[in-house]
Amino acid sequence: MAEPVRILIIDDDPDFKASVRSLLESRGCLVFEADSGREGLEKLPECKPDLILLDVMMESSSEGYGVNQAIKWREEFAAYRNIPVVMVSSIQQEPDEMFPMAGELEMIRPDFYVRKPLDIPAFLASLDRVLPGRILSGTEPR
Amino acid sequence: MNLLLDKRQEGPPLVVVIDDDAAMRLSCRKILVKTGLRVETFEDGMQGLDAVARLKPDVLVVDLKMPGISGMEVISRVQQMDPSVVIVVITGYATIDTAVEAMKSGAYDFLPKPFSPDELRLITNRALERRRLMVEARRQELERELLKRRFVTFVSHQLQTPLAAIHQYLNVLKHLEGDPAAEARRREWFDRCLARTEEMLSLIRNWLTLSAIEGQCLARQRVRVDLAPIVASVLETCEPLAEAEEISVESDLPEGCLTVGDPDCLRVLAENLITNAVKYNKPGGRVSVSARASGGEVILAVADTGIGIPEQYQRFLFDEFFRVKTPNGSKKPGAGLGLCIVKRIVGELGGYIEVDSQVGVGTTFRVHLPAASGRHEVQAAQEETGAACTTEDIDRG
Numbered sequence: 001m002a003e004p005v006r007i008l009i010i011d012d013d014p015d016f017k018a019s020v021r022s023l024l025e026s027r028g029c030l031v032f033e034a035d036s037g038r039e040g041l042e043k044l045p046e047c048k049p050d051l052i053l054l055d056v057m058m059e060s061s062s063e064g065y066g067v068n069q070a071i072k073w074r075e076e077f078a079a080y081r082n083i084p085v086v087m088v089s090s091i092q093q094e095p096d097e098m099f100p101m102a103g104e105l106e107m108i109r110p111d112f113y114v115r116k117p118l119d120i121p122a123f124l125a126s127l128d129r130v131l132p133g134r135i136l137s138g139t140e141p142r
Numbered sequence: 143m144n145l146l147l148d149k150r151q152e153g154p155p156l157v158v159v160i161d162d163d164a165a166m167r168l169s170c171r172k173i174l175v176k177t178g179l180r181v182e183t184f185e186d187g188m189q190g191l192d193a194v195a196r197l198k199p200d201v202l203v204v205d206l207k208m209p210g211i212s213g214m215e216v217i218s219r220v221q222q223m224d225p226s227v228v229i230v231v232i233t234g235y236a237t238i239d240t241a242v243e244a245m246k247s248g249a250y251d252f253l254p255k256p257f258s259p260d261e262l263r264l265i266t267n268r269a270l271e272r273r274r275l276m277v278e279a280r281r282q283e284l285e286r287e288l289l290k291r292r293f294v295t296f297v298s299h300q301l302q303t304p305l306a307a308i309h310q311y312l313n314v315l316k317h318l319e320g321d322p323a324a325e326a327r328r329r330e331w332f333d334r335c336l337a338r339t340e341e342m343l344s345l346i347r348n349w350l351t352l353s354a355i356e357g358q359c360l361a362r363q364r365v366r367v368d369l370a371p372i373v374a375s376v377l378e379t380c381e382p383l384a385e386a387e388e389i390s391v392e393s394d395l396p397e398g399c400l401t402v403g404d405p406d407c408l409r410v411l412a413e414n415l416i417t418n419a420v421k422y423n424k425p426g427g428r429v430s431v432s433a434r435a436s437g438g439e440v441i442l443a444v445a446d447t448g449i450g451i452p453e454q455y456q457r458f459l460f461d462e463f464f465r466v467k468t469p470n471g472s473k474k475p476g477a478g479l480g481l482c483i484v485k486r487i488v489g490e491l492g493g494y495i496e497v498d499s500q501v502g503v504g505t506t507f508r509v510h511l512p513a514a515s516g517r518h519e520v521q522a523a524q525e526e527t528g529a530a531c532t533t534e535d536i537d538r539g
Contacts, residue, residue, distance in 0.1 A: 015307035015334050019314040022324050057299060090302035116306035120317045 010040035056089035160190030187211025419446035450501035
């Protein structure tokens with residue numbers, strides 16, 4: 001059997017994490033949790049995730065963007081730069097609206113967005129797309 | 143017009159004087175410069191209007207009777223250009239009627255010729271004060287707009303977050319039907335859904351309370367009330383919460399702390415303060431509640447031995463949605479509206495609130511309310527008819 005997909009959820013809402021964890025575990029994933037952006041960054045070496053689910057609004061209304069920027073651009077996280085980051089928020093707001101200073105947007109644009117609550121089939125299908133060779137949507141729950 | 147974005151030059155306020163009489167221009171300049179103002183003078187309406195557009199003065203002093211563009215014309219054009227410029231008209235005795243006319247069309251005041259230096263100074267100062275108030279009013283209006291916009295974002299986020307969590311639990315349960323791991327958690331998740339539903343209900347109740355205060359329907363009843371029994375009954379309802387958190391509660395509530403207000407309002411006030419003192423306490427901590435009458439006031443003090451509020455956050459404490467973080471960075475459940483409600487109620491009842499806090503030691507809130515003077519009798523809320531506001535909806539939690 002293939003190595004399980006390792007997923008790190010960075011979110012301050014325990015209920016969101018609990019339900020997503022069950023969903024992903026039912027697909028055979030190994031799930032890690034962090035309550036804040038900082039904790040998420042600290043846990044990277046231990047988790048070595050294949051994918052990061054990142055909430056936008058945590059302590060501050062744009063904390064998720066800061067975390068994404070750190071992962072993608074900061075030297076100390078260079079080893080994790082290629083991990084796909086999926087940003088999650090209940091409020092649909094493009095970074096372009098949130099930070100109207102165009103030049104730097106590419107630094108914080110996530111690999112893709114999903115909205116809370118998750119549309120489960122669409123969510124799993126998009127995980128398949130960013131995790132080539134791993135099919136989560138097709139597998140039946142264990 | 144946006145006063146805040148005007149690139150007005152730093153420095154003293156600017157007065158533009160338009161008068162065809164050179165001697166008048168010179169003396170106005172002399173008098174006003176002496177009081178520390180910047181002054182620019184112009185000899186006709188055309189130049190003057192051009193200067194107003196360019197220099198954006200705080201005050202415009204304009205002679206009504208001039209060749210070319212008349213003073214009246216100047217006033218109406220300046221009004222269109224920038225209604226925040228305060229206009230003073232200068233006029234001879236013969237044209238007082240015109241001065242009245244000018245004021246109808248937007249001039250702030252008029253100065254009949256001949257006038258003394260003191261009269262000019264006095265009227266200019268009044269005009270500047272008027273100007274300051276206009277700028278201030280505009281600034282406050284902008285602030286309110288911003289706050290309103292921020293409010294909408296927060297409200298949608300605060301409602302969406304629990305709704306999304308509930309929706310997602312149900313959706314995952316549905317999606318994983320038959321999956322033993324998910325089935326095993328079904329009961330636990332239902333409880334979480336209920337808790338999140340409660341959270342939303344309490345949020346909405348708090349908003350209703352706030353808007354009731356804003357609509358001034360909350361503290362309609364003005365009766366003599368003794369704080370002691372109200373606070374004592376609130377303490378009773380808070381007991382289970384305190385027990386669950388292992389907090390001991392002590393109280394010193396002598397009878398006779400009489401104030402004037404709405405009993406339901408005072409109950410909401412006490413409830414918010416006391417539940418906060420329990421929630422933001424440490425396990426094994428203490429809450430002390432006391433009331434006393436002193437110097438025309440009744441003072442309700444609620445003290446906790448909790449986490450305290452860092453000084454730099456104290457000024458945000460009564461803001462909507464502000465919440466104190468616990469030392470490990472987490473937040474207690476709640477919407478951040480409790481103290482905002484408390485402050486508005488206290489304001490409504492003509493009192494004020496103080497806070498003393500030390501990080502790691504605890505926080506004391508002191509509410510000062512005017513004491514009942516003895517002549518306050520039951521003043522019916524029914525004085526005003528029609529308004530269907532009740533206090534039934536006030537949040538009890």
